[in-house]
Amino acid sequence: MKKNVTTLLRDKGFKVTPQRIAIYNALLSTKEHPKAETIYNKLLPLYPTMSLATVYKTLETLSNLNLIQVLNLGEDSFRYDADMSTHHHIRCLKCDKVEDLHGIDAQTFINEVTDKTNYTLQRQQFYFFGVCPNCQKSH
Amino acid sequence: MKKNVTTLLRDKGFKVTPQRIAIYNALLSTKEHPKAETIYNKLLPLYPTMSLATVYKTLETLSNLNLIQVLNLGEDSFRYDADMSTHHHIRCLKCDKVEDLHGIDAQTFINEVTDKTNYTLQRQQFYFFGVCPNCQKSH
DNA sequence: TCATGATATTATAATAATTATTAATTAGTA
DNA sequence: TACTAATTAATAATTATTATAATATCATGA
Numbered sequence: 001m002k003k004n005v006t007t008l009l010r011d012k013g014f015k016v017t018p019q020r021i022a023i024y025n026a027l028l029s030t031k032e033h034p035k036a037e038t039i040y041n042k043l044l045p046l047y048p049t050m051s052l053a054t055v056y057k058t059l060e061t062l063s064n065l066n067l068i069q070v071l072n073l074g075e076d077s078f079r080y081d082a083d084m085s086t087h088h089h090i091r092c093l094k095c096d097k098v099e100d101l102h103g104i105d106a107q108t109f110i111n112e113v114t115d116k117t118n119y120t121l122q123r124q125q126f127y128f129f130g131v132c133p134n135c136q137k138s139h
Numbered sequence: 140m141k142k143n144v145t146t147l148l149r150d151k152g153f154k155v156t157p158q159r160i161a162i163y164n165a166l167l168s169t170k171e172h173p174k175a176e177t178i179y180n181k182l183l184p185l186y187p188t189m190s191l192a193t194v195y196k197t198l199e200t201l202s203n204l205n206l207i208q209v210l211n212l213g214e215d216s217f218r219y220d221a222d223m224s225t226h227h228h229i230r231c232l233k234c235d236k237v238e239d240l241h242g243i244d245a246q247t248f249i250n251e252v253t254d255k256t257n258y259t260l261q262r263q264q265f266y267f268f269g270v271c272p273n274c275q276k277s278h
Numbered sequence: 279t280c281a282t283g284a285t286a287t288t289a290t291a292a293t294a295a296t297t298a299t300t301a302a303t304t305a306g307t308a
Numbered sequence: 309t310a311c312t313a314a315t316t317a318a319t320a321a322t323t324a325t326t327a328t329a330a331t332a333t334c335a336t337g338a
Contacts, residue, residue: 010306013314014315015304015305015306015313015315016305016306017304017305017314017315017316019315019316020315035295036295037295049316049317051316051318051319052295052296053296053316053318053319054315054316054317056295056296056297057297057315057316070213072211072212072213073211074209074211076294076295076324076325077295077296078213088252090252090258092258093261101252101255101256103255104248104251104252104255105248105251108247108248109243109244109245109265112244113227113229113240113243113267116240116242117229117240117267118272118275119229119267119269119270119271119272120269120270120275121267121268121269122232122268122269122270123267123268123269124265124266124268125213125265125268126248126264126265126266127263127264127265127266128252128258128262128263129260129261129262129263129264130256130258130259130260130261130262131259131261132257132258133257136257136259149335152285153285153286154284154286154333154334155334156285156286156287156333156334158286158287174324175324175325176324188287188288189287189288190287190288192287192288192289192326192327193288195324195326196286196287196326197286215295215296215324216323216324216325217325
Protein backbone atom coordinates (compact mmCIF):
# COMPACT_ATOMS: atom_id res chain seq x y z
CA MET A 1 0.00 0.00 0.00
CA LYS A 2 1.20 3.44 -0.94
CA LYS A 3 1.61 6.09 1.68
CA ASN A 4 0.99 9.72 0.96
CA VAL A 5 3.38 12.59 1.72
CA THR A 6 1.61 13.56 4.87
CA THR A 7 2.00 10.14 6.42
CA LEU A 8 5.55 9.74 5.19
CA LEU A 9 6.66 13.08 6.55
CA ARG A 10 5.02 12.42 9.87
CA ASP A 11 6.40 8.90 10.15
CA LYS A 12 9.91 10.22 9.69
CA GLY A 13 9.44 12.90 12.29
CA PHE A 14 9.12 15.76 9.85
CA LYS A 15 6.42 18.33 10.25
CA VAL A 16 3.68 18.51 7.69
CA THR A 17 3.48 22.06 6.43
CA PRO A 18 1.42 23.67 3.69
CA GLN A 19 4.62 24.58 1.86
CA ARG A 20 5.80 21.00 1.76
CA ILE A 21 2.48 19.69 0.58
CA ALA A 22 2.22 22.41 -2.05
CA ILE A 23 5.68 21.79 -3.42
CA TYR A 24 5.18 18.06 -3.55
CA ASN A 25 1.80 18.42 -5.23
CA ALA A 26 3.20 20.89 -7.71
CA LEU A 27 5.71 18.25 -8.73
CA LEU A 28 3.16 15.47 -8.79
CA SER A 29 0.85 17.37 -11.07
CA THR A 30 3.32 18.17 -13.82
CA LYS A 31 5.36 16.23 -16.32
CA GLU A 32 7.65 19.13 -16.98
CA HIS A 33 10.53 18.34 -14.64
CA PRO A 34 10.65 21.89 -13.33
CA LYS A 35 13.58 23.64 -11.69
CA ALA A 36 13.37 25.07 -8.18
CA GLU A 37 12.73 28.55 -9.49
CA THR A 38 9.92 27.34 -11.74
CA ILE A 39 8.17 25.69 -8.83
CA TYR A 40 8.66 28.83 -6.77
CA ASN A 41 7.09 31.03 -9.43
CA LYS A 42 4.22 28.66 -9.94
CA LEU A 43 3.36 28.64 -6.24
CA LEU A 44 3.96 32.31 -5.59
CA PRO A 45 0.40 33.46 -6.37
CA LEU A 46 -1.04 30.97 -3.89
CA TYR A 47 1.74 31.24 -1.33
CA PRO A 48 2.91 34.83 -1.62
CA THR A 49 5.07 34.67 1.47
CA MET A 50 6.98 31.58 0.47
CA SER A 51 10.71 31.92 0.06
CA LEU A 52 12.84 30.35 -2.65
CA ALA A 53 15.05 28.95 0.10
CA THR A 54 12.09 27.04 1.39
CA VAL A 55 11.61 25.49 -2.01
CA TYR A 56 15.23 24.35 -2.05
CA LYS A 57 15.08 23.00 1.50
CA THR A 58 11.84 21.20 0.88
CA LEU A 59 13.11 19.65 -2.33
CA GLU A 60 16.12 18.38 -0.44
CA THR A 61 13.91 16.93 2.27
CA LEU A 62 11.61 15.23 -0.22
CA SER A 63 14.60 13.85 -2.06
CA ASN A 64 16.05 12.44 1.14
CA LEU A 65 12.73 10.74 1.79
CA ASN A 66 12.87 9.24 -1.72
CA LEU A 67 9.66 10.99 -2.63
CA ILE A 68 11.20 12.84 -5.53
CA GLN A 69 14.28 12.49 -7.68
CA VAL A 70 16.81 15.07 -8.74
CA LEU A 71 17.86 15.26 -12.38
CA ASN A 72 20.89 16.86 -13.99
CA LEU A 73 20.74 17.03 -17.70
CA GLY A 74 23.76 19.18 -18.28
CA GLU A 75 22.02 22.42 -17.53
CA ASP A 76 22.83 25.23 -15.16
CA SER A 77 20.36 24.02 -12.56
CA PHE A 78 18.75 20.86 -11.28
CA ARG A 79 15.36 19.56 -12.26
CA TYR A 80 12.96 17.66 -10.02
CA ASP A 81 10.59 14.79 -10.67
CA ALA A 82 7.98 13.26 -8.38
CA ASP A 83 7.56 10.23 -10.63
CA MET A 84 9.51 7.56 -8.81
CA SER A 85 8.54 4.71 -11.09
CA THR A 86 11.31 3.27 -13.20
CA HIS A 87 11.77 5.51 -16.19
CA HIS A 88 14.39 7.49 -18.02
CA HIS A 89 14.65 10.98 -19.48
CA ILE A 90 15.27 12.62 -22.78
CA ARG A 91 16.09 16.27 -23.33
CA CYS A 92 15.51 18.12 -26.56
CA LEU A 93 18.68 19.94 -27.50
CA LYS A 94 16.71 22.70 -29.23
CA CYS A 95 13.88 23.58 -26.87
CA ASP A 96 15.43 22.04 -23.74
CA LYS A 97 12.28 20.32 -22.63
CA VAL A 98 12.72 17.09 -20.71
CA GLU A 99 10.38 14.19 -21.29
CA ASP A 100 9.89 10.82 -19.66
CA LEU A 101 10.81 7.57 -21.32
CA HIS A 102 8.51 4.93 -19.94
CA GLY A 103 8.31 1.26 -20.72
CA ILE A 104 11.89 0.87 -21.81
CA ASP A 105 13.65 -1.97 -20.15
CA ALA A 106 17.20 -1.46 -18.97
CA GLN A 107 17.37 -4.42 -16.65
CA THR A 108 19.75 -6.46 -18.78
CA PHE A 109 22.02 -3.45 -19.04
CA ILE A 110 21.87 -2.80 -15.31
CA ASN A 111 22.53 -6.45 -14.51
CA GLU A 112 25.63 -6.33 -16.65
CA VAL A 113 26.93 -3.43 -14.58
CA THR A 114 26.07 -5.19 -11.35
CA ASP A 115 27.99 -8.25 -12.49
CA LYS A 116 31.02 -6.41 -13.72
CA THR A 117 31.68 -4.02 -10.85
CA ASN A 118 32.39 -4.52 -7.21
CA TYR A 119 30.24 -1.58 -6.28
CA THR A 120 27.05 -2.05 -4.32
CA LEU A 121 24.74 -0.37 -6.80
CA GLN A 122 22.10 1.90 -5.36
CA ARG A 123 20.59 3.66 -8.31
CA GLN A 124 21.22 4.83 -11.82
CA GLN A 125 20.24 7.61 -14.10
CA PHE A 126 19.95 7.39 -17.87
CA TYR A 127 19.78 10.52 -19.97
CA PHE A 128 19.15 10.77 -23.69
CA PHE A 129 19.71 13.83 -25.82
CA GLY A 130 18.25 14.58 -29.21
CA VAL A 131 15.80 16.74 -31.10
CA CYS A 132 12.11 16.40 -30.36
CA PRO A 133 9.52 15.91 -33.13
CA ASN A 134 8.26 19.45 -32.71
CA CYS A 135 11.68 21.03 -33.14
CA GLN A 136 12.43 18.78 -36.10
CA LYS A 137 9.44 20.21 -37.92
CA SER A 138 9.99 23.80 -37.00
CA HIS A 139 13.44 24.07 -38.51
CA MET B 140 43.61 7.68 -38.66
CA LYS B 141 43.39 9.68 -35.48
CA LYS B 142 44.21 13.35 -35.44
CA ASN B 143 45.81 15.02 -32.48
CA VAL B 144 44.57 18.16 -30.78
CA THR B 145 46.99 20.43 -32.57
CA THR B 146 45.79 19.38 -35.99
CA LEU B 147 42.16 19.38 -34.95
CA LEU B 148 42.31 22.83 -33.48
CA ARG B 149 44.13 24.20 -36.49
CA ASP B 150 41.78 22.53 -38.96
CA LYS B 151 38.81 24.15 -37.31
CA GLY B 152 40.42 27.55 -37.33
CA PHE B 153 41.27 27.61 -33.65
CA LYS B 154 44.64 28.73 -32.48
CA VAL B 155 46.97 26.23 -30.92
CA THR B 156 48.09 27.60 -27.59
CA PRO B 157 50.12 26.12 -24.75
CA GLN B 158 47.13 26.46 -22.44
CA ARG B 159 44.88 24.44 -24.69
CA ILE B 160 47.45 21.73 -25.15
CA ALA B 161 48.16 21.61 -21.44
CA ILE B 162 44.49 21.37 -20.47
CA TYR B 163 43.80 18.67 -22.99
CA ASN B 164 46.85 16.68 -21.94
CA ALA B 165 45.94 17.04 -18.30
CA LEU B 166 42.63 15.44 -19.08
CA LEU B 167 44.16 12.76 -21.27
CA SER B 168 46.58 11.71 -18.58
CA THR B 169 44.12 11.13 -15.79
CA LYS B 170 41.23 8.81 -15.09
CA GLU B 171 39.88 11.00 -12.34
CA HIS B 172 37.28 12.99 -14.24
CA PRO B 173 38.43 16.27 -12.73
CA LYS B 174 36.45 19.48 -12.36
CA ALA B 175 37.61 22.74 -13.90
CA GLU B 176 39.10 23.94 -10.65
CA THR B 177 41.04 20.70 -10.19
CA ILE B 178 42.59 21.04 -13.62
CA TYR B 179 43.42 24.65 -12.88
CA ASN B 180 45.17 23.78 -9.64
CA LYS B 181 47.07 20.96 -11.24
CA LEU B 182 48.40 23.18 -14.01
CA LEU B 183 49.08 26.23 -11.90
CA PRO B 184 52.66 25.30 -10.95
CA LEU B 185 53.61 24.87 -14.59
CA TYR B 186 51.46 27.70 -15.94
CA PRO B 187 51.44 30.25 -13.14
CA THR B 188 49.79 32.95 -15.22
CA MET B 189 46.91 30.85 -16.39
CA SER B 190 43.44 32.00 -15.45
CA LEU B 191 40.54 29.84 -14.33
CA ALA B 192 38.45 31.51 -17.00
CA THR B 193 40.82 30.10 -19.59
CA VAL B 194 40.26 26.64 -18.23
CA TYR B 195 36.52 27.05 -18.55
CA LYS B 196 36.74 28.53 -22.03
CA THR B 197 39.15 25.87 -23.21
CA LEU B 198 37.02 23.07 -21.84
CA GLU B 199 34.07 24.51 -23.71
CA THR B 200 36.09 24.69 -26.90
CA LEU B 201 37.36 21.14 -26.55
CA SER B 202 33.86 19.93 -25.83
CA ASN B 203 32.51 21.65 -28.94
CA LEU B 204 35.22 19.91 -30.96
CA ASN B 205 34.12 16.60 -29.47
CA LEU B 206 37.53 16.07 -27.99
CA ILE B 207 36.25 15.80 -24.45
CA GLN B 208 32.94 15.12 -22.79
CA VAL B 209 31.20 16.87 -19.95
CA LEU B 210 29.76 14.82 -17.09
CA ASN B 211 27.11 15.78 -14.55
CA LEU B 212 26.82 13.36 -11.75
CA GLY B 213 24.57 15.34 -9.47
CA GLU B 214 27.35 17.38 -7.99
CA ASP B 215 27.82 21.10 -7.64
CA SER B 216 30.11 21.30 -10.64
CA PHE B 217 30.82 19.58 -13.92
CA ARG B 218 33.47 16.96 -14.52
CA TYR B 219 35.44 16.46 -17.71
CA ASP B 220 36.69 13.37 -19.50
CA ALA B 221 38.99 13.10 -22.50
CA ASP B 222 38.13 9.45 -23.03
CA MET B 223 35.71 9.57 -25.93
CA SER B 224 35.39 5.85 -26.40
CA THR B 225 32.01 4.36 -25.57
CA HIS B 226 31.83 3.93 -21.83
CA HIS B 227 29.73 4.83 -18.82
CA HIS B 228 30.38 6.20 -15.35
CA ILE B 229 29.84 5.21 -11.77
CA ARG B 230 30.15 7.48 -8.77
CA CYS B 231 30.82 6.31 -5.24
CA LEU B 232 28.27 7.89 -2.93
CA LYS B 233 30.75 7.87 -0.05
CA CYS B 234 34.02 9.15 -1.49
CA ASP B 235 32.53 10.78 -4.59
CA LYS B 236 35.11 9.37 -6.95
CA VAL B 237 33.96 8.72 -10.49
CA GLU B 238 35.15 5.67 -12.36
CA ASP B 239 34.77 4.41 -15.90
CA LEU B 240 32.64 1.46 -16.83
CA HIS B 241 34.14 -0.07 -19.93
CA GLY B 242 33.02 -3.05 -21.95
CA ILE B 243 29.39 -2.85 -20.98
CA ASP B 244 27.06 -2.96 -23.92
CA ALA B 245 24.05 -0.67 -23.95
CA GLN B 246 23.25 -0.97 -27.62
CA THR B 247 20.08 -3.01 -27.19
CA PHE B 248 18.88 -0.51 -24.62
CA ILE B 249 19.72 2.43 -26.86
CA ASN B 250 18.03 0.80 -29.85
CA GLU B 251 14.89 0.39 -27.81
CA VAL B 252 14.85 4.10 -27.10
CA THR B 253 15.48 4.93 -30.74
CA ASP B 254 12.58 2.75 -31.77
CA LYS B 255 10.15 4.06 -29.20
CA THR B 256 10.67 7.80 -29.51
CA ASN B 257 10.30 10.20 -32.36
CA TYR B 258 13.40 12.09 -31.30
CA THR B 259 16.47 12.11 -33.48
CA LEU B 260 18.87 10.78 -30.88
CA GLN B 261 22.26 12.41 -30.71
CA ARG B 262 23.87 11.05 -27.62
CA GLN B 263 23.19 9.58 -24.24
CA GLN B 264 24.74 9.48 -20.82
CA PHE B 265 24.45 6.67 -18.31
CA TYR B 266 25.33 7.23 -14.69
CA PHE B 267 25.47 4.65 -11.93
CA PHE B 268 25.63 5.36 -8.22
CA GLY B 269 26.76 3.05 -5.45
CA VAL B 270 29.46 2.39 -2.92
CA CYS B 271 32.92 1.48 -4.14
CA PRO B 272 34.80 -1.57 -2.81
CA ASN B 273 37.14 0.63 -0.83
CA CYS B 274 34.39 2.46 0.99
CA GLN B 275 32.55 -0.80 1.65
CA LYS B 276 35.56 -2.08 3.55
CA SER B 277 36.25 1.08 5.46
CA HIS B 278 32.86 1.30 7.08
C1' DT C 279 61.83 36.66 -40.70
C1' DC C 280 58.63 40.11 -39.38
C1' DA C 281 54.50 42.91 -39.32
C1' DT C 282 49.68 42.49 -39.15
C1' DG C 283 45.27 41.29 -37.65
C1' DA C 284 42.38 38.16 -35.58
C1' DT C 285 41.89 35.31 -31.84
C1' DA C 286 43.17 33.89 -27.09
C1' DT C 287 44.44 34.94 -22.50
C1' DT C 288 44.38 37.36 -18.29
C1' DA C 289 42.37 39.85 -14.68
C1' DT C 290 38.44 41.14 -12.94
C1' DA C 291 33.70 41.99 -12.45
C1' DA C 292 29.18 40.14 -12.97
C1' DT C 293 25.69 36.67 -12.76
C1' DA C 294 23.07 32.97 -11.11
C1' DA C 295 22.18 28.84 -8.45
C1' DT C 296 22.33 27.23 -4.12
C1' DT C 297 23.29 27.25 0.87
C1' DA C 298 23.80 29.37 5.47
C1' DT C 299 22.12 32.35 9.11
C1' DT C 300 18.96 34.01 12.26
C1' DA C 301 14.78 35.76 14.03
C1' DA C 302 9.98 34.97 13.79
C1' DT C 303 6.38 31.66 13.08
C1' DT C 304 3.93 27.39 13.37
C1' DA C 305 2.84 22.27 13.75
C1' DG C 306 2.15 18.83 16.89
C1' DT C 307 1.97 17.34 21.41
C1' DA C 308 1.01 17.58 26.49
C1' DT D 309 -4.48 26.26 25.23
C1' DA D 310 0.45 26.58 25.99
C1' DC D 311 4.86 24.81 25.03
C1' DT D 312 8.80 23.47 22.35
C1' DA D 313 11.25 22.02 18.61
C1' DA D 314 11.07 22.28 13.87
C1' DT D 315 10.15 25.20 9.96
C1' DT D 316 9.79 29.32 7.41
C1' DA D 317 11.04 33.87 5.65
C1' DA D 318 14.21 37.26 4.79
C1' DT D 319 18.48 38.05 3.80
C1' DA D 320 23.32 37.46 3.41
C1' DA D 321 26.95 34.50 1.89
C1' DT D 322 29.04 31.23 -1.04
C1' DT D 323 30.39 29.06 -5.13
C1' DA D 324 30.45 27.77 -9.99
C1' DT D 325 30.44 29.76 -14.19
C1' DT D 326 30.24 33.50 -17.69
C1' DA D 327 31.01 38.20 -19.48
C1' DT D 328 34.00 42.22 -20.23
C1' DA D 329 37.83 44.73 -21.59
C1' DA D 330 42.67 45.29 -22.00
C1' DT D 331 46.78 42.95 -23.24
C1' DA D 332 49.31 39.29 -25.37
C1' DT D 333 50.07 35.77 -28.79
C1' DC D 334 49.40 32.72 -32.83
C1' DA D 335 49.55 32.14 -37.70
C1' DT D 336 49.38 33.99 -42.14
C1' DG D 337 51.50 36.41 -45.97
C1' DA D 338 54.74 40.00 -47.57
